[in-house]
Amino acid sequence: MSLSFPVDTVLAILQRFPRPADELEQQALARLKTLDAQEADSLWEQLCLRVLLNPVYLEALWPDACSQHPEMRQLIQRLKERLWVPDAREQAENDSAQWVLEQGDAGQHDTLMQRLLSYLKNGNPNGGAPFAFLARYYTWRDVVVTQLVAPERTELTDRIFGLLDMQNKQWGKPYCGGYAYQGYARVGIAGVKPTEERLEGYGFMPWLNGDMSVLEIGCNNGFMAIELAGRAGIVDAVEYNPFLVEIGRITAEALALDNVSFQVADFSNWMPARRYDVVLSFANHCTIDGNLAVEFESFVAKLWGLTQDGGWLLFESHNVFGAGTGAAGDDGDLDRKFDIMECYFELQDSKMTRAFVPSHDIDKLFVVLRRRPQVLASVQRSMNLGEARKRYAYQGEPFSC
Incomplete structure (x- = not known):
């Protein structure tokens, strides 16, 4: 040849x-x-x-x-x-x-x-x-x-693309044209959202420690959960799509990680075995593929119940520039949603994060919240979406404590 x-x-x-x-x-x-x-x-x-x-x-x-x-x-x-x-x-x-x-x-x-x-x-x-x-x-x-x-990664990469192919043919409504939504430079997958770069932008990784338990809701293909497992003590990850869960499992196995666990589950019905120090909900209060559309207060109430006393919720928006009509992926009504959210969690800080790919991607709002000891019947909301979507840096140091 x-x-x-x-x-x-x-x-x-x-x-x-x-x-x-x-x-x-x-x-x-x-x-x-x-x-x-x-x-x-x-x-x-x-x-x-x-x-x-x-x-x-x-x-x-x-x-x-x-x-x-x-x-x-x-x-x-x-x-x-x-x-x-x-x-x-x-x-x-x-x-x-x-x-x-x-x-x-x-x-x-x-x-x-x-x-x-x-x-x-x-x-x-x-x-x-x-x-x-x-x-x-x-x-x-x-x-x-x-x-x-990275020839040592070619077998894993080929297996990952094989699972993405199965998802495309058997699951329906795959994200990103059938390509990987989350990327992981460590294993050679670029992804639409590069995990290491994304986490660096959020700024909370140095704050995590081996005594913390972490839950990621809607973990997609698991790369973020795997990276978090390098710092946290325990990471549990829940995802409804079985093909993406399998990508997480084989990647964790290839990297010899034993403190990250993946579960195929519908979050609205899933019952955990523990409460968590840190809960991650990244654009998962509804999903674009239509597989999760829980009423917002029910979703937030469950997050509160999953979080340890004094624990943290790290929340990422969908499209905060949307019309706010309540359609899937439209968070133009986030002020209204935070009238509910802040009854359960106290707003600590927020910032916008920039899109990673040259098209079909949007800037997102990343919000740091802390669990209230008790749910309040009403609260004076701190979130101001009009102001929040202008800021691309934290106002304070939310992870300094």
Whole structure:
């Protein structure tokens, strides 16, 4: 097999929407600039084999070709049938070697790889369905980064994308065009919301300690819960989507963590075994996929009941610039909601946090609250949404105590 790595094109793609805080991405960019030709071409051949013979990546990176061309559908079916039989898989790879050689040639017009790289280099992130471009862009980015500088993570990455593929086909209403909502630079997944960078912006990580118990409601694919487990004593994470929970479980297993627990559950019916020092509700008082739509006071009352005396609630909004009509994802009525919230929790501080991706994302309001000893029948609300959505820094030091 002989293929050439289009280094300049791949560099240009990775630099379109950079993540400067992502160490693996920075290492990948540096390596691309120093690769000798022989090593580069060998890596490109491995990468082409990885994506062009994996049904999950074929469908994620070339969705139109896979749906429109019978020969692609037949190839995908053959690969799926032979995936688990060693001899059959080897034969499928041998049978497809010439096809990979042809379609992996990025220098030839109208090959799969040439079309993909052209699209990722020049495509409009705002075009088409929400996240349609970015889902393909970040999938490719993750494959390239792990192939270049984290080969020990390629098996985990492939398993994660396999679970995202199952979610897309079996769950319905997947977030972010089927791509990962949460990212985790530690394992090579960029995500729409990069976990480490996101947590640094919230500012509470140094404040956590090994005596604290933490609950994350709606943990998505579990990357944030896993990162929190590096500081807290116990982290429990609840999520209704079983495919995302499995991503959290296999990632925690790969990182040898034993103090984070994932549960598949509908939060409105879930009953915990303990109360928690810190409860996280990040844009989960209703969900865009329609799988959670609890009446707001019932939701807040349950949060209060889950929190230890003197414990903390860390709350992230949906769209605080919305019309406030009560639609899913619309927190333009957050003042009204905080008339309720502050009967249960005392507002400590808040700040806006900026979106991470170049389209289809919004700035969010992050709020720090503390559990009241008793629920108050009424309270003079401290939240002023009009003022809060102008501030991108805390007014005080909410985690200094």
